[in-house]
Amino acid sequence: MPTFTFTLNGAPTTIEAPADLPLLWILRDHLGVTGPKYGCGVGVCRACTSHLDGAAFSPCTTPVAECDGATVVTIEGLADGEVLHPVQQAWIDEDVAQCGFCQPGQIMAAVALLAQNPHPTDADIDAIENVCRCGTYVRIRAAIKRAATL
């Protein structure tokens, strides 16, 4: 089996796996990184949203081979130790979460959006396609706007 090396949440990581194995299952089943959630496995619900070289991506549809040599950040790698990322703090300040299952992905999508576009409009926020079945959208919007002011 081929070997792949990438940086995961700041730590060099080497894994032996089939090249076409989606990163989500490497993270969850082999590395015990369970923040990225399975919601559909086909890249439409975005519950697993994480960052690949700084951009939002869906590990459930990204083969591990595509991550070779890259930098991967999951929700677990967002905070600086005990100091939360401003977007995480905004999520707490707006009390966004209900069941919480989609929120790691929502936060990672928001962080990626704000990195590209520090002052997103409502239309920019509408472009986030992550599903929240609890319907926390209005608080997600508020949290993104709050984080944008920090």
Next chain:
Amino acid sequence: MTTTEPESPAGLSRRRVLAYLVAAPTLTLVARIADGVAGPAAPAGATPGVPDLIDLSDVLTAAALPTAYLLRLEITPAGRVVLGVPRAEVGQGITTAFAQIVADELDARLDDVDVELDPARPELLFNQLTGGSNSIHSLYGPMRTVAAAARARLVTAASQRWGLPAGQLRTAGSAVVAPDGRTLSFGALTGAAAAAVDLLVPGTPKPDAQLQLNGQPTGRIDARDIVTGRARYALDVEVAGALPTVVARPPTIKGTVRSVDATAARAMPGVIAVTPIPTGVAITAETFHQAVAATEALAVQWGPGSIEGLSDGDIFARLRRAAAPFTTLPLGQLVVDRTFEFAFAPHAPMETLTATADVRGGRAEVWYAAKSPIVAAQSVAAAVGLPQDTVTLHVVRGGGSFGHRLFFEPAVEAAQVSQAIGRPVRLLWTRNDDMRHGRLRPASHHKVRATHMLGSVVAYEHRHATLPVDFSHGFGDALSGAGFDILNVGATQTVFQLTQKIAYDFGVETQLLTDVQLDVPTGSWRGIYSGQTSTVNEIMVDEIARTFRRDPLGFRRDKLSSRRSRAVLDKVGAIGGWGRAMPAGTAQGVAVHEEYKSVVAYLVEIDCRDRAHPRVTKGVCAVDVGRAVNPTGLEAQMQGALIDGISTVLSAGVHIDRGAVREGSFSDYRYARQAQAPPITEVHVMAPTGPPGGAGELGVPAAAAAVANAYARATGVRPTHFPIAFG
């Protein structure tokens, strides 16, 4: 004085329990406190059909009452207040609300409270069922009482320690405080408090006027765990060696396995085991991806499903034929006759149904976000042939439910596979499984007739035909336990009659349910029948107002029976600017709903100028749940219910084609995303009007109807089939 009579969660004898309590080094209350507590009246006569007198909330609370005080509250030497909650947390926020309630009664800091979800506790009988928006309603009194009893013991212990009269002591900040300012922390007192026998202060809850945390807007106690990814769901629990498992399922609903050739599947990379189970063929592999891939390599001869060959057209035709006849005559100009239909809808929680199980050595341990854990554990025991007392079912946090987690098929499947292969497994329903083989809100046909004279409705008839909603998860047992004769009437009829009422003065009212016996996995979907029945009624109110050429809000105001409902309606009218001038193709819509001892009104604005993509641009809500323990959490529930209303009315449903669910993912089950959600939502929580009612499901019918009513006013097209996008 409140008396405490300890009981054991494990059903131990009283003598043993007393020893356990006395010997407990720290204050651990597993108390039955029966005196001086006002519980709901037991349903006298138990005659269904009068939700004005007794409703589902009363019945579930009455069923829970005999064991409602068997709560687990422990104060550790480190000062943690550990509260066991015999309910599921699936996003509705009850763990935060219960932490607030208990912290307030104890005068503990909220940060010092740890809430744990109780595992299945069979001794709780009908009091471990999360449904009917009943958790706060049923446990509000018991939680306060148990916490107040604990506080009395802590004060007694401090009084003895200091040699000061207990009446001079107060409690604050997780400590007992002496008049001179000295403090003793709860942690330091817990051992003595456990031994306290004669309580020196009453263990009664505070008067409402002294409540502080209880009623204060509060963020979720688990927010940090969620935003850091530390929150663990059933697939995330750390069970050493638990192997990824998925199940190959039949192509049609409830199809069967005739024969399996697993040769090719076994040869696939990573595959560890192939296990035929009653619901399909389970594949266990090193990763879920490999397990899913191997399901495609299975050669299975599938037997027919339970509705083989039937499609939506056939099913709706049966529903239309089955709807009960009206009793009033069609009096020409004097009736408003309408029909409405709703498509099937899956619950589709973000976390698909998922369970972890370890069945080895004559014992079973299962992790599942069960809303009916006792029945789930019993079902696991039966499925693997073990005595019930060898099954431990841990209730883990759930990634949404909306009714789906009242059922527990994956817990049973995981146990079956684990037993067969002799190793722990983590069993995942794929999104396809969840939508195509999970429970559905059944499709429904509604015919409604309002007969009117001189501007008043004199008769209102609603005939609701649907598939039987499955209440076999313990709900039916709870109804029986509360004295209802569901064997004769049926659980579906009982729930329907306990939940359906007309909020208006509409003369002679009859609402009848007809079940069409088609074997489709159904389950109550947030709101049970009201998500359809009450939504239809609120659309009808607009239709009637239109007939009378009345303003929909003004007409409601005149005809609503309850002052509380008029108050929330007035509130949304005022803060939502009802009647303001709006561009063509956009409009406001309004609706109200009463249930679970609570009332709610929504006012929405919709923009239908792009007819293919209607967008609710604003939602305003006013809600009166009696007393909101956590207004922040209550607002969240109303916001979420609005998204359910938007989704189910405009775009979200599934089709049945030749015995199978057509849709299989969020790509075709079009639940609202950010681009379909209103950018502006305002929720007004009314001032307290009484004890807490229910909230979780409350908002859905009024939200849905307000959207439908706004759509009709914006487009001039009055929708009758939902979701509207299905045409």
